[in-house]
Amino acid sequence: MTKIYKIPAHATSGTPQIILRCPGCKTVGYFVPFGNINDIESGQFSFGQRRCPDPQCATHVFVVYEMPYRKLLNSYPVELIDFDQEGLPESIVHFFNEALTCFSESCYYASALMIRRTLEEICDLNGATGKTLNDRIDQLKTKATLSPEIFESLHVLRMLGNDAAHVKSKDFENIGKEELEAAIELVKVILKAVYQNVSLLKRLKALQKK
Ligand SMILES: [Zn+2]
Numbered sequence: 001m002t003k004i005y006k007i008p009a010h011a012t013s014g015t016p017q018i019i020l021r022c023p024g025c026k027t028v029g030y031f032v033p034f035g036n037i038n039d040i041e042s043g044q045f046s047f048g049q050r051r052c053p054d055p056q057c058a059t060h061v062f063v064v065y066e067m068p069y070r071k072l073l074n075s076y077p078v079e080l081i082d083f084d085q086e087g088l089p090e091s092i093v094h095f096f097n098e099a100l101t102c103f104s105e106s107c108y109y110a111s112a113l114m115i116r117r118t119l120e121e122i123c124d125l126n127g128a129t130g131k132t133l134n135d136r137i138d139q140l141k142t143k144a145t146l147s148p149e150i151f152e153s154l155h156v157l158r159m160l161g162n163d164a165a166h167v168k169s170k171d172f173e174n175i176g177k178e179e180l181e182a183a184i185e186l187v188k189v190i191l192k193a194v195y196q197n198v199s200l201l202k203r204l205k206a207l208q209k210k
Contacts, residue, residue: 015039015048016070022052023077024059031061041067078104083188087199091121096187108180109164115183116161119154122194133158150193153186 015033022029031050033039039048044067052059064074080100085093099114116133123129123136126143130136137154140146160183163169172179 016046016065018048018050018063018065018070018072018075020050020061020063020072020075021079021082022054022057022059023061023075023080024052025054025057026080026082027052027054027057029053031063044068045073080104081184083191084196087196088191089121089125089195091125092118092191092195095121096191099187100184103180103184106177108175108177111180112160112164112175112183115157115180115187116164118187119157119161122154122190126194133161144194146193150190153190157183157186157190 016039018031019029020031021027022031030053032053034049034051037049039046046065046067048063048065050061050063052061059077062076063072065072078101080097081103083096083100095114095118099111099118102108102111102114119137120133123133123140126140128136128140128143130139134155137151137158140154141151159171160175160179163172164175169175
């Protein structure tokens, strides 16, 4: 579960409050300024350094914000959309994280391709083989018990990845923020159905009386 940190006293006096989701530990909180490093102002923009409020993490982040309203414009490393990694194979976490990193950098075509790569990995790890991803998703039906909606979702995401890879889009008018936001949420639903529901069931069954 995401931890939320309260505003530390020193973040409310003098140095602008910057709230972020940590790119390291995914904590949401007010990032702490370094006491001896002042922010640099250039016209309407300011540049500064902060670190994660969780002392176990303390990830160092560069921030760019706009004065006078202290609106955060960018941070490096970028904030990533959070997702539940419990019960997921390492390679799935790796490729989906790449999709999220591309999304955070507004690289929507690259994000769609990495989502497609995540699907390829799901098929491969479940022993679904075939010449094309279309074939492999169809073969997955014989390997995993999933609802028709999940298989339809896999095919829609496959089509999004195809459109991202080719000069002419066939199935989507556009590949942008809106499409990828929906696609990322759909991948989360698929991962839950393929891996996490089973993992939760195993956890609860292990707690049953013998
Ligand atoms: Zn952190």
